[in-house]
Amino acid sequence: MTTPPTISPKFLPSKDQLGVVAVGFSGGQGKPGVEAAPTALIEAGLLESLRNDLEFTVHHDDMVHSYTEHIPVSDPPLRTANARAPMLNPLTVSNVTRALADQVYEHASKGRFVLTLGGDHSIAVGSIAGTAKAIRERHHGRDMAVVWVDAHADINTPETSGSGNIHGMPVAFISGLAKPPKENPEIFGWIGDENRINIKNLVYIGLRDVDAGEKKILRENGIRAFSMHDVDKYGIGKVMEMALEHINCGPGQEGMPVHLSFDVDALDPLVAPSTGTPVRGGLTLREGDFICECIHETGCLVAMDLVEVNLLAGEDDLGARETIRAGCSLVRCALGEILL
Numbered sequence: 652m653t654t655p656p657t658i659s660p661k662f663l664p665s666k667d668q669l670g671v672v673a674v675g676f677s678g679g680q681g682k683p684g685v686e687a688a689p690t691a692l693i694e695a696g697l698l699e700s701l702r703n704d705l706e707f708t709v710h711h712d713d714m715v716h717s718y719t720e721h722i723p724v725s726d727p728p729l730r731t732a733n734a735r736a737p738m739l740n741p742l743t744v745s746n747v748t749r750a751l752a753d754q755v756y757e758h759a760s761k762g763r764f765v766l767t768l769g770g771d772h773s774i775a776v777g778s779i780a781g782t783a784k785a786i787r788e789r790h791h792g793r794d795m796a797v798v799w800v801d802a803h804a805d806i807n808t809p810e811t812s813g814s815g816n817i818h819g820m821p822v823a824f825i826s827g828l829a830k831p832p833k834e835n836p837e838i839f840g841w842i843g844d845e846n847r848i849n850i851k852n853l854v855y856i857g858l859r860d861v862d863a864g865e866k867k868i869l870r871e872n873g874i875r876a877f878s879m880h881d882v883d884k885y886g887i888g889k890v891m892e893m894a895l896e897h898i899n900c901g902p903g904q905e906g907m908p909v910h911l912s913f914d915v916d917a918l919d920p921l922v923a924p925s926t927g928t929p930v931r932g933g934l935t936l937r938e939g940d941f942i943c944e945c946i947h948e949t950g951c952l953v954a955m956d957l958v959e960v961n962l963l964a965g966e967d968d969l970g971a972r973e974t975i976r977a978g979c980s981l982v983r984c985a986l987g988e989i990l991l
């Protein structure tokens with residue numbers, strides 16, 4: 652019997668302390684169902700297996716947060732100058748992500764690995780803001796990298812977005828590419844320098860549905876992105892080598908703290924159909940798990956989000972179960988489940 656694998660903590664004081672925040676929030680997009688995902692993942696035994704098989708000490712308040720106390724009575728769509736569509740639920744998303752950032756920070760500042768279970772992808776504004784701040788405090792102002800695994804780039808600004816859904820904008824806000832709108836600076840005005848990531852420390856994997864305005868942003872900012880075309884061309888092994896090297900986490904490199912934001916729609920809808928914006932031609936289950944395993948192996952992973960599981964969005968019950976299973980597997984792989 653070998654010692655159970657756990658995160659090898661280059662940037663964490665303890666390899667077995669795990670903070671979990673369950674976020675039942677769907678206001679970053681329009682489809683109901685995504686708020687029920689944390690409960691489904693937990694009921695499927697996710698936290699139990701992290702406790703029992705991977706031997707983590709799990710710090711969880713046993714709640715799925717819907718942040719009702721932070722949701723404003725009135726939150727009209729916000730039409731910013733030159734926008735194609737008004738921002739939807741702007742104050743709600745801003746307030747909820749702010750509260751989430753504090754919760755994530757609480758865990759991360761104690762040196763715990765933080766797992767955030769969504770919820771739609773807008774919540775990454777909060778989880779990244781909270782982790783980035785704690786990492787800076789603990790590591791002498793050190794920046795954190797983000798690996799964003801997704802069919803989508805989620806880097807629309809309020810101006811480029813065609814939908815107004817904030818789950819298509821989190822990367823723009825957390826990197827500072829989008830500023831709080833002049834029309835209402837209250838929205839995301841709470842994000843400070845200590846919460847932000849540097850866009851050069853961001854890397855995408857799995858992209859295949861990127862809006863024209865987003866492509867322009869990616870090009871103009873020289874953002875490193877591996878699309879499904881790259882996965883086909885190089886294979887996932889080479890893509891991971893290149894992606895990790897970009898964030899200084901390759902073999903022989905110094906490493907930097909890494910936050911993994913995993914949108915389940917990066918996986919092919921054949922294996923993870925229950926998600927709000929499925930796109931054909933995605934990652935296989937093994938490719939998804941492999942990405943998580945590779946990041947685990949660097950010893951640099953400090954936090955992970957799993958988002959966009961929507962059990963009402965799939966065709967049938969089987970699809971929902973498969974999506975949950977896939978989600979649980981991704982988390983376990985990122986936290987050190989190794990097959991042999």
Ligand SMILES: NC(=[NH2+])NCCC[C@H](N)C(=O)O
Binds near residue numbers: 773805813816914
């Ligand atoms: N997290 C997601 N599933 N995002 C999908 C975004 C889709 C589209 N690009 C938009 O901005 O509306």
Ligand SMILES: [Mn+2]
Binds near residue numbers: 801802916959
């Ligand atoms: Mn997506």
Ligand SMILES: [Mn+2]
Binds near residue numbers: 772803805818914959
């Ligand atoms: Mn996403």
